[in-house]
Amino acid sequence: MSNTENFSNRWGIILASLGMAIGAGNLWRFPRLAGQYGGAFIILWIVFLFIWSIPLLLTEFSLGKNFRKGVIGSFASMAGKKYTWMGFFITLCTLGIAFYYSVVTAWSLRYLSFSIxxxxxxxxxLTRMDENPSYMSDFWYGVSHESWITVATYIGCVLLGVWVLSKGVQKGLERSNRILIPSLFVLLLVxxxxxxxxxxxxQGLEYMFSIDWSHFSDGKIWIEALSQSAxxxxxxxxxxxxxxxxxxxxxxxxxxxFIGALGNNTASLVAxxxxxxxxxxxANSDAEAISYLQQGNQALTFTIIPELFAHVPGGTFMSVVFFLALSLAAFSSLLPMLELMTRNLQDLGLTRKRxxxxxxxxxxxxxxxxxxxxxxxxxxxxxxxxxLIVSGLFILIGLVIYGVKRFKKQFVDExxxxxxPTAYFQGSVYINLVLGCVLIYWWMSQGFSAHPWFNELGSWNFMDxxxxxxxxxxxxxxxxLGVLINGFLYRKFVKEK
Known part of the structure; x- marks a missing residue:
């Protein structure tokens, strides 16, 4: 099934790429990790941008541009019929992220409503926090735990995203990103x-870029840096x-x-x-601030920002501005996630409306x-x-099956x-194949749960x-599931097209 609509110009696809990359992960996830590890994390994160992320993005961009299909169809067209199930895994992994990531959009809107x-x-x-020091923590708990208001907000975000995309690529995705991305950068700089x-x-800026060399011996920071880059x-x-x-x-x-990848990292650093x-x-002292940051508090952005602006003149307005920016960032990333599922279903021959x-x-x-x-x-x-690291490994495996040099010459450089340089691209592919496997093994060998495999009764602990x-x-x-329906997937997404 061929496309009937393309982006109108280069800036259309660049802004779409930035919209895809710049999201709540930049304003919500990156500050939490940079707060835990400081400059050591930032160094590794930048290294993985060039070793892991850019080669994968070059591959993905080439696949989509040349095969004009969704993820399953494009991947199978490169790797071949036997490996179609890998494209299926990549798709469902991203959808797995999208189903919970879109909740962050709802959280952002709840805090925007709170600020207004x-x-x-x-x-x-400040008066309410003096009377009840846990005021903001209590609000966070109410937003993130069994809140029907959050559920309703989440559903509204999804429906709004679907409505935008129903307008098509140029009038929906491209037009919305022309507003969302520049607005986000301006708000962040303010x-x-x-x-x-x-x-x-x-002092906070100095801490962010200070390097504790002992962190480099901790395997966790390596996988955190790679996964954050991805x-x-x-x-x-x-x-x-x-x-x-x-x-x-x-x-x-x-x-x-390169424009999209570097623009994304710039947004993360600014956040x-x-x-x-x-x-x-x-904080009352530098030691207290560092202690708080190194806890890796998931709610860091949501609990700190309202308190920050409560201390400055016009803080209520600025709090509104920040959570508006966060909402825009989250929504701009939600749109391509919705489009990923849309594109794959359209490859089955269904109408866009359906x-x-x-x-x-x-x-x-x-x-x-x-x-x-x-x-x-x-x-x-x-x-x-x-x-995501497994998905990246599958893309690299498909690239090796096709031929790394052949792929770069035929698709990337065309x-x-x-x-x-071909040596850089080829070297990154093989380094990443080893690196990805090592980091996944290391991560799972750490046992972050008290019972990583079996519970006290000896039962498979999959509910932990x-x-x-x-x-x-x-x-x-x-x-x-992908292996069982591999032949069906290939026929539907590749052979019948």
Missing amino acids: GEWFEKDDL IVFISLNMEGGI WSTGAGWGLMMTISSYSREKEDITLNT GMAILPAVFAL VMIWVAAFFVVFGFPSAFSLDVFNNQDWVWGLG GADLKV VYSNASIVTQWGTVIL
Whole structure:
């Protein structure tokens, strides 16, 4: 099935790539990890941008542009019929992330509503926090645990995203990103200015870029840096395959990839420069700030920002600005996730209107558990966040099967003004094959659950939030299903086209 619509120009696909990459992961996940590890994490994160993420993004962009299909069809066209199930895993891994990631959009909107509501409160936020020090923690708990308001907000986000995409690529995805992405960058820069001008803010910036060399001996920071690079750039998600399937024939793959990847990392650094200085500005001492950051608090962005702006003149307005930015970032990333499922279903020959109904239904049903329960949310983040590395490995394996040099010459370099050295591209592929396997093995060997495989009764512990058993069960189910229907997938997504 050929596309009937493409992006109108280069900036259309660049903004779509930035919209895909720049999301809540930059404003919510990156500051938390940079706060835990400081400059050591940032160094590894930048290294993995060039070793892991950019080669994968170049591959994905090339696949989508040349085969003009969704993830399953594009991957199988490269790797061959026997490996179609790998494309199926990549698709379901990204959907697994999308089902819970979209909940972050709902959280952001809840806090945006909270910030707007501050204008109508009789007592200011600081007064209420003095009376009840756990005021913001209690609010976070109410938002993230069994809240029907959060569920309703989540459903609204999904329906809004489906409505935008129903307008098509140019009038929906492209037009929305022309507003979302520039607005997001402007808002982030305003917040950085405020944070750095608060007393103690500069110390937070110094901490963010200070290097503790002992961190490099901790395997956890390596996999956190790799997974964050994959998470924030979209490498291994299949989203770039989806977006580039709507690209114009003369797009420069390498140039577009580098602009998108570097733009994403810039947004992450700016977000870190906004939030980490705020933590130092609000803490009673540098030691207290560092202690708080190194806890890796998942709610860091949501609990710190309202308190930050409560301390500055006009803070209520700035809090609204920040959570508006966070909502825009999360929503801009939700759109390509919805489009990924849409593109694959369209490859089956379904009309876009019918597909959008299916997409809305699937996201509402499968995202509901994460919207209702933070434990489910954390489990899905645990399972499919690590699953991104498996998805990346599958793309690399498909690349090796096709031939790395052959692929680069035939697809990546075709019509490109900017070209990366073949030795760099080829070397990265083989390094990543080893690196990905080592890091997954190391991560699962750590036993982050008290009972990683079996519980006290000797039963398979797949219901534990952070168990290896949960990871293996969910990955194994998707892989087994993909293998069983491999022939069907190939016929439907490749052969019959």
